[in-house]
Amino acid sequence: MPSVRAVAKPELDPRVRDSAFLKTLRGEEAPHTPVWFMRQAGRYMPEYRALRAGKSMLDCIRTPELAAEITLQPIGAMPLDAAILFNDILTPLPTMGLDLDFVGGVGPLIGNPIQTPADVDRLGVPATGETMPYTAESIRLLVPELNARGIPLIGFVGAPFTLASYAIEGKGSRNYERTKRFMYAEPAAWERLMGKFEALLADYLTEQVKAGASAVQIFDSWVGALSVYDYRTFVKPATGRLIERVKALGVPVIYFGTGATHLMPDMSELGSDVMGADWRTPLDQAWGLIQPGQRIQGNLDPLLLQAPWRELKFQTDRILREAGGRPGHVFNVGHGLLPETPQTMVHRLTDYVHEQTRR
Amino acid sequence: MPSVRAVAKPELDPRVRDSAFLKTLRGEEAPHTPVWFMRQAGRYMPEYRALRAGKSMLDCIRTPELAAEITLQPIGAMPLDAAILFNDILTPLPTMGLDLDFVGGVGPLIGNPIQTPADVDRLGVPATGETMPYTAESIRLLVPELNARGIPLIGFVGAPFTLASYAIEGKGSRNYERTKRFMYAEPAAWERLMGKFEALLADYLTEQVKAGASAVQIFDSWVGALSVYDYRTFVKPATGRLIERVKALGVPVIYFGTGATHLMPDMSELGSDVMGADWRTPLDQAWGLIQPGQRIQGNLDPLLLQAPWRELKFQTDRILREAGGRPGHVFNVGHGLLPETPQTMVHRLTDYVHEQTRR
Numbered sequence: 001m002p003s004v005r006a007v008a009k010p011e012l013d014p015r016v017r018d019s020a021f022l023k024t025l026r027g028e029e030a031p032h033t034p035v036w037f038m039r040q041a042g043r044y045m046p047e048y049r050a051l052r053a054g055k056s057m058l059d060c061i062r063t064p065e066l067a068a069e070i071t072l073q074p075i076g077a078m079p080l081d082a083a084i085l086f087n088d089i090l091t092p093l094p095t096m097g098l099d100l101d102f103v104g105g106v107g108p109l110i111g112n113p114i115q116t117p118a119d120v121d122r123l124g125v126p127a128t129g130e131t132m133p134y135t136a137e138s139i140r141l142l143v144p145e146l147n148a149r150g151i152p153l154i155g156f157v158g159a160p161f162t163l164a165s166y167a168i169e170g171k172g173s174r175n176y177e178r179t180k181r182f183m184y185a186e187p188a189a190w191e192r193l194m195g196k197f198e199a200l201l202a203d204y205l206t207e208q209v210k211a212g213a214s215a216v217q218i219f220d221s222w223v224g225a226l227s228v229y230d231y232r233t234f235v236k237p238a239t240g241r242l243i244e245r246v247k248a249l250g251v252p253v254i255y256f257g258t259g260a261t262h263l264m265p266d267m268s269e270l271g272s273d274v275m276g277a278d279w280r281t282p283l284d285q286a287w288g289l290i291q292p293g294q295r296i297q298g299n300l301d302p303l304l305l306q307a308p309w310r311e312l313k314f315q316t317d318r319i320l321r322e323a324g325g326r327p328g329h330v331f332n333v334g335h336g337l338l339p340e341t342p343q344t345m346v347h348r349l350t351d352y353v354h355e356q357t358r359r
Numbered sequence: 360m361p362s363v364r365a366v367a368k369p370e371l372d373p374r375v376r377d378s379a380f381l382k383t384l385r386g387e388e389a390p391h392t393p394v395w396f397m398r399q400a401g402r403y404m405p406e407y408r409a410l411r412a413g414k415s416m417l418d419c420i421r422t423p424e425l426a427a428e429i430t431l432q433p434i435g436a437m438p439l440d441a442a443i444l445f446n447d448i449l450t451p452l453p454t455m456g457l458d459l460d461f462v463g464g465v466g467p468l469i470g471n472p473i474q475t476p477a478d479v480d481r482l483g484v485p486a487t488g489e490t491m492p493y494t495a496e497s498i499r500l501l502v503p504e505l506n507a508r509g510i511p512l513i514g515f516v517g518a519p520f521t522l523a524s525y526a527i528e529g530k531g532s533r534n535y536e537r538t539k540r541f542m543y544a545e546p547a548a549w550e551r552l553m554g555k556f557e558a559l560l561a562d563y564l565t566e567q568v569k570a571g572a573s574a575v576q577i578f579d580s581w582v583g584a585l586s587v588y589d590y591r592t593f594v595k596p597a598t599g600r601l602i603e604r605v606k607a608l609g610v611p612v613i614y615f616g617t618g619a620t621h622l623m624p625d626m627s628e629l630g631s632d633v634m635g636a637d638w639r640t641p642l643d644q645a646w647g648l649i650q651p652g653q654r655i656q657g658n659l660d661p662l663l664l665q666a667p668w669r670e671l672k673f674q675t676d677r678i679l680r681e682a683g684g685r686p687g688h689v690f691n692v693g694h695g696l697l698p699e700t701p702q703t704m705v706h707r708l709t710d711y712v713h714e715q716t717r718r
Binding site: 175176177180181184185224226227228229230259261262263279280281282285301302303304306307308311315318335338340 | 534535536539540543544583585586587588589618620621622638639640641644660661662663665666667670674677694697699
């Protein structure tokens with residue numbers, strides 16, 4: 001694996017460097033509160049459904065021209081402040097030897113999930129630049145387009161716990177029974193598994209930054225299922241090493257979990273520039289749970305985009321009031337946009353947050 | 360609906376009144392920390408699986424002799440400190456006109472879920488003593504048996520939000536999309552729905568207490584999906600009125616939610632005697648989130664009962680340390696026991712907590 005410190009990060013285009021999004025991530029005052037949405041490129045957009053028709057999600061992700069086009073769809077349609085690469089947190093799993101497929105109506109399925117310590121030791125940690133060249137290529141296609149519009153590109157990975165839970169469960173899960181059983185019964189193999197994810201993900205984010213991603217987000221989507229004790233014991237060390245390695249790349253890092261109010265003090269200690277907050281905790285309280293000076297991204301319940309405008313507006317006002325005009329606020333949903341979301345509401349909300357926060 | 364204040368509550372048997380469980384619920388010093396487990400009568404017990412063979416869950420619940428026998432199975436097998444009636448939070452729904460079935464491998468399904476305000480207005484609130492006489496009858500069968508062993512019986516209901524979410528979704532849900540859409544779009548009909556559940560559940564708990572339940576638990580299993588603001592606006596008022604009415608019955612009330620660390624301050628303001636805590640938040644921190652003097656029930660991750668004993672013992676020690684010897688602690692899991700749980704571990708854990716907390 002190449003050393004992450006040796007990376008030649010491309011010079012930031014000045015229009016991107018001075019964008020509201022990157023200013024906010026650096027803790028500088030921005031002309032308005034930047035807005036982007038998790039899963040902003042996706043099924044709620046008619047344009048996306050038309051392009052995807054007859055193609056598998058993995059095909060779109062692995063074809064740089066398609067991934068780039070999908071990434072740009074919401075950027076072309078709405079005045080969003082950042083783009084996020086069209087991809088999926090699970091795409092690194094096949095490079096390790098895990099058979100991944102996305103099954104319509106079911107979600108991701110892994111044909112050969114991890115069941116034993118020997119399964120962990122069989123997992124490879126190949127250089128992602130060689131095994132997933134399409135990701136860097138998609139980014140290289142996107143950057144000139146986005147530079148011209150002054151829009152930063154967010155690279156991302158799933159966090160070690162969230163990827164491990166998929167690798168062990170083999171699918172989505174409600175109680176994470178297999179994952180926790182493995183973690184409790186095989187702590188040494190679990191630690192090796194976390195280490196393999198740390199190495200793979202640090203390398204993969206390095207590739208993304210080298211190709212031109214100007215910020216990265218680490219999605220720890222399912223970590224909220226853990227107790228504080230289990231997070232500290234089984235997850236925090238490897239995740240902390242990953243964040244440290246990524247910060248050394250010189251790009252801002254956003255660390256996000258859902259249902260993780262109870263973990264925010266520990267998660268924030270890992271030193272990301274920004275903490276993602278889901279919709280559950282009011283932002284003013286969330287700020288009290290994290291490190292001084294850390295910024296916050298969030299935190300609208302994505303279901304509010306399916307509510308009448310009066311309710312969406314009312315709760316957006318509430319969130320902006322809780323943010324209290326602090327420059328360290330990136331507006332986002334507290335979890336990905338759902339397919340039933342009306343695109344008109346996403347657009348109207350983006351405009352509204354911009355208008356209300358113009359400085 | 361009969362006034363809940365007019366209830367003739369049976370005299371408590373002195374052996375039950377002086378049990379470790381009820382002493383702890385009243386905030387008195389008990390000889391040891393009482394132990395019971397959510398879903399302690401259930402599929403993890405071979406005895407239960409044998410009895411259930413060929414019978415539907417609803418048939419067992421609606422046949423008082425069977426419900427009583429299942430309730431007693433874990434009490435006969437292990438030194439638990441309380442029994443909880445074998446029943447399900449969803450059984451009141453059919454009395455309102457909702458078609459409920461439990462489908463193997465799928466879970467509960469409602470054939471005619473609530474979709475419109477008119478659907479809410481069509482829901483009945485019949486006297487549960489007439490529509491669900493089997494519940495009171497099961498309790499009356501159980502009480503003499505349990506009195507002889509000095510074991511209190513816990514009655515229970517689902518909380519208004521959790522029942523409303525099933526009534527609207529028609530099944531289990533990950534994102535509660537229909538529920539939230541309805542809540543946001545039809546706040547007046549939502550309020551009427553909460554009011555109907557409040558009336559029905561107050562009446563139903565009155566029946567259970569009249570029949571001999573000596574404590575009650577209100578399961579708000581899915582409330583953790585809500586933001587603090589939404590809980591306060593859409594759920595707290597009706598739930599508070601329900602808890603107030605049940606407290607007037609003169610039995611201790613336990614109020615429980617999962618994934619609800621962020622809601623604990625608001626939930627605890629509703630004045631239950633005990634707050635149920637799931638496994639996520641350490642007990643010492645949870646005590647800081649609730650009302651002074653309130654007791655806590657929890658909070659082992661049920662998955663730890665599938666871990667090696669060394670890990671289960673270690674984390675049980677941790678929980679008891681976090682409880683810090685306070686008399687206001689009821690030991691429990693943070694969510695129901697899962698079918699794969701080995702009964703030997705449940706038994707060993709019960710003994711271990713008793714030994715470690717003997718005063």
